[in-house]
Amino acid sequence: MSKGGAQKGKECSEIGLMHVAIFLNDIFTEYSSKDGNPATLSKSECMQLIQERMTGLCDKNVDPKKLQTIMDVMNTNKDTEVDFMEFMIFFVKITALVHGMPMDKVTQ
Ligand SMILES: [Ca+2]
Ligand SMILES: [Ca+2]
Numbered sequence: 001m002s003k004g005g006a007q008k009g010k011e012c013s014e015i016g017l018m019h020v021a022i023f024l025n026d027i028f029t030e031y032s033s034k035d036g037n038p039a040t041l042s043k044s045e046c047m048q049l050i051q052e053r054m055t056g057l058c059d060k061n062v063d064p065k066k067l068q069t070i071m072d073v074m075n076t077n078k079d080t081e082v083d084f085m086e087f088m089i090f091f092v093k094i095t096a097l098v099h100g101m102p103m104d105k106v107t108q
């Protein structure tokens with residue numbers, strides 16, 4: 001899929017959503033590739049991504065325990081790394097919260 005060039009005749013909202021998908025993929029790949037294994041975010045890669053790209057959740061001076069909690073929520077299979085599907089499911093949950101869904105519905 002091409003990253004550039006708006007497709008003639010497409011609705012603006014459709015183009016915008018494709019840009020969101022491309023952006024999320026690019027962010028995941030940027031951080032997951034730092035250790036040579038782009039398939040997953042290691043703990044340090046995940047912590048760096050959270051601190052630098054999830055500024056609505058925390059900032060650079062965040063408590064390490066809060067960082068670990070956010071990573072634990074992402075890491076649904078409880079292994080040592082966050083894969084792309086875990087990362088995307090986390091964003092589905094964040095988007096549901098932004099939409100106004102109650103936390104208990106989002107986290108079940
Ligand atoms: Ca990695
Ligand atoms: Ca995992």
